Amino acid sequence: MKNRAVEKIRSVLRKVILPYRKKKEAMLGGIRLSITNRIAMNYMKLLIINGFLFFFVFSILYLNIEKGRYEDLAEEIVVNLENDGDAFLTVVNPYSKLGVNMILYEVDTGREVYNDVTYDVKNYRRIFRSIHYTKSSDTHRLILDDDMEFVQGGTLYRAQFFYNMTKDYNRMWSLLWNMLILYVIIVFFIIQEGKKNNIKLLEPIQSMSATVNRLTVSNLHSERLNVAGTKNELKDLAIVFNNMLDRLETSYDRQKQFVSDASHELRTPIAVIQGYINMLSRWGSKDQEILEESIEAIKNEAKAMQDLVEKLLFLSRHDKKTLKLEKKIFNMRPIVEEMVKETKLVTANRVIEAPYLEDVNVYGDKQALKQAIRVFIDNAVKYTQDGDTIRIYCRNIRGDCMIGVEDTGIGMTRKDMDNIFNRFYRSDHVRDRKIEGHGLGLSIAKLIIMAHTGRIKVRSQFTKGTSFIVTIPRIRYDS
Template identity: 50%
Template sequence: MVAMITSSGYLIYEFQKFETSTISKDVQLIKEQYPYVNLEEKGHNLVSVEIYDSNLNVVYPKGNEKRYSDNIIVVVEKLFYNNEYIFSTSFMYEGSEYFLNITYGAQSMVNDAARISLMVMLSGIAGLFIFVPIISRTGYKMIGPIKNMTEITKTITVNNINTRLDIKGTQDELKELSQTFNEMMDRIEEGYKSQQQFVSDASHELRTPIAVIKGYVNMLDRWGKDDRAVLEESITAVKNEAENMQDLIEKLLFIARSDKSTLIYTKEDFNIISVLKEIEKETKMIDSKHKLYFKFYEDANLYADKKRIKQAIRILIDNAIKFTPINGYIMVSSFIIEDYYVVKIEDTGIGMEKKDLEKIFDRLYRAEQSRSKEIGGHGLGLSIAKIIVLGHKGKIKVKSTLGKGSEFSIMLPYINHDEF
């Protein structure tokens, strides 16, 4: 195929060159001589000339029986069978159109094309013997790693999710692809382990209240029917543990909806100060054991879910109350910094170590100093607060020193503000 295309291209090129250098001059000469055409001295391989009238009847030379031809099939047939090239054109003479066929010998050009075709074929055959082994080795070198990568990826399952691609000996592009794949698998494995840990921790949190409820039910079954004190104690304990389980399950469902992107925020315009004053009033009603200070320096208009924003702030205040000793100091303030309305909660509580600051927003995580039975909690509050704040395109920051207290800041984008 390549040889045929090459030889055909060569013939086309040669005929175009021949047409420019020779045929155009012959055609012009014939037009000038007509009707007295003199071609006694034929040169440059000219074989014959035929002139036809508008009805394609021969007018030169007389008695010629050849038909006018401008069909490409006839031209190609003449070229390969007779080694002759037919050029067709027309011209005007005294208001009438005449048609012209000029035939040239093309033996030398056909022979040259045949030699070129043969050389191309021989070169192709030689190239096959020389380059096929090279291409085969190169192809294996390129395809081999891809095949190995495919086989390795087929073996990756939940049970061996730590499998990674070997990037040694791969080409630059494949090496980059392998590294990207391994990094993706690292993220998947980390997420899978986090999910497993989350399920394990949630199961553990639920196991305790279920065990307590089961214990009191057994105690009721044995003695509660006749002992009113045991009956009242059991009912109170079961009620408390049921409420604890309900609170945990609601928090888990909130996080699950966030993960599935089905958490809906009912947003509205409102002044944040109104929400903060509600929180101030409620906090002073439920907590009389700490020194509470509230200072709201500026007001702002937010477009947000009022209920969720209040929930996030309450979580931080409840944490401050929970982890601050009696008569400790808790300060809630608010102000504007650039594009954010900031609500800051400061306390003089037990604080946290630096290693805990990176994990406190993880689900079900509790620092060592907060794991006492008296403090309680599930370790989901801060995770929920972060979800709410980020869901409103805000930020949440924390500073803490072990034994000295903590400082949480919620930063929310606002619409406008007035001096308060």
């Protein structure tokens, strides 16, 4: 029953509060306030709340201090009564003019001995235990009572004191109103000064907004946010934004270079194919030799274009994070053995050696790894001459798979080694020798090896040869 009642109350609250919140959000959502105004409003809200607390505490302290003054007077009355009560009571209470009245009782008999209270607090509103308040009287609006007992002439008396704090109450309100007017003026100037400071504080945001609005593809390399001045959160934000722009610029330049290089690579085979087609359209159909030459050339160029397009698609899938590898555990030795046999069959004029072919388990995509290793072997064949040696091996180094492809070919310079994994990069002396290729193979091989958390080590000496050593870490099982 209790749970049902709680759920019912929650349901009612949801029906009442949620629509109110939605209406409030809809109303405030339609009002557009600048950040400076919002901060100023927060200032004002804090000042109002703190001001209210200050005035409340001030009024309590003020009345408490005045109450203490009246208590001192009451204690003075009690001392006089204890010393000479009869003489004291023969005259009118001299402290009544100061706002201290009393009713004096004998404790044992309950007989009233003295009473100079001229008002009745029974109809007053009682606050806490000893505070009496009414709006109907201007002279006795706020009354505080207090009790004290004393002995005089062997008789126990109880004195009930009434402190008339109406004058102090009115004086307090007069003082509060004057303070409130002064406080409002101070709050006004604080808000105005705060808005000016906020505008200065938020100038970097306006500068950021202006810079961002000016950003286009054409000026992406030159426009950056200003990070000069004192270090703060806005400067940190500007640095982060500039770093993001640097990454965007690098990505855009790569994409632009990629498109340019791809267009350049495709232009040559297309031009060759068009040239042979034009030659066939003129006289190739009648000349058997030209016909066969054209068909062979077109076939080769089409194959080269197909290879280039497949590589471009691979890179595109990788860049879009859509490249999927089907990994499983397999032995790498048979794969390397198969590629060694294929290389010996295709390149009979090279010396192919396989000094180490060891069993080693690898967790990865078999076809992708085979494609990557094939790139290194094809490059070794491409950049060697008749009689050069190509050494291929597969080793098990404490569970890690190490695959090496070494050759005694033309080698590379230091500049080449720094750029060989860049897309479409081809060395100048390679171009001079008219060695075919697109400059994408090593880029693809690196992506595949990195996807298997592997490493590639390159050693090369110009005119002496090159070695690529691929290391794929051993399989690690969670304990």
